[in-house]
Amino acid sequence: DQQVKQNSPSLSVQEGRISILNCDYTNSMFDYFLWYKKxxxxxxxxxxxxxxxxxxxxxxxxxxxxxxxxxxxSLHIVPSQPGDSAVYFCAASALRTGANNLFFGTGTRLTVIP
Amino acid sequence: DAGITQSPRYKITETGRQVTLMCHQTWSHSYMFWYRQDLGHGLRLIYYSAAADITDKGEVPDGYVVSRSKTENFPLTLESATRSQTSVYFCASSEGHSQPQHFGDGTRLSIL
Incomplete structure (x- = not known):
């Protein structure tokens, strides 16, 4: 069961505009959240x-x-640049439980159009 | 160069074979992690280690073995590879409990 969800597999944005990437989680114990770019x-x-x-x-x-x-x-990128084109992963951890395992979403592919 | 390196970058093997993926970090980070990335699942934790000689299971540990005799190395072994273990494997390390994890460039493993 996916505890971290990224429901948009892809997003296209014009260069210079804002990119907004979204992430939802289900585990109320999560207290530390990260974004990774790949x-x-x-x-x-x-x-x-x-x-x-x-x-x-x-x-x-x-x-x-x-x-x-x-x-x-959510992750906001302003202004978006062509070099921002990548897959973005949201991740979460429940540090308060003593664990620092990361749970990842499935990623959103961002394309910034020049 | 300082950082985290994985080897090999690509590996093809057959079912039933043993294969070991290597991970080496030069930061002296306490924590090290192994993830696999599969379509539709994102990255999932296989095993992690809080320090030398301390390891623990993650979300998908079955079929894998790890060891951590030295702080800088964290090898992952598939004792008898299966096709379902075809994946991209990422190693990561972090300095402390609440610090971000930093990833290697991955090993693409294909099991025929």
Missing amino acids: YPAEGPTFLISISSIKDKNEDGRFTVFLNKSAKHL
Whole structure:
């Protein structure tokens, strides 16, 4: 049973516009959330994270929003650039249980059109 | 170069064979992890290790064996490979319990 879900397999956005990638989770014990970016034939690269004590975290063009009541998080990329084209994975962990295992979504392929 | 390296990058083997995937990190991170990536499943945790000589099962451990005699190495062994273990395998490490995991570039394993 998938505890972290990314329901959009793909997303296309014009260069310069905003990209919004969404992620839902089911396990209320999750308290640490991450986004990873993956290019073909490479491993996932850590992008940004957020703890459940926050509802927003920003790093340059990347902002992650967390809505705990809806069990939903999103990644905003502004402005989108062609180099952002990759597969984005949402991941979650329940650090409060003592574990730091990551549970991943199935990924969203972002294409930024020049 | 510092980082996390996996070997081999590609491997083809036959059912029933034993195969070992290697993972080496130069950061002296305490935690190391093995994931497999399959279509429709994202990445799923196979085994992880919190320190040398400490390992624990993840979500899909059946058919796999790990060891961690040294902090920097975390090999994954398929003792008798099956076709269902055809996958891309990723190793990761993290400095601490609440730190992000950093991934190697993966091993693509095909079992015929």
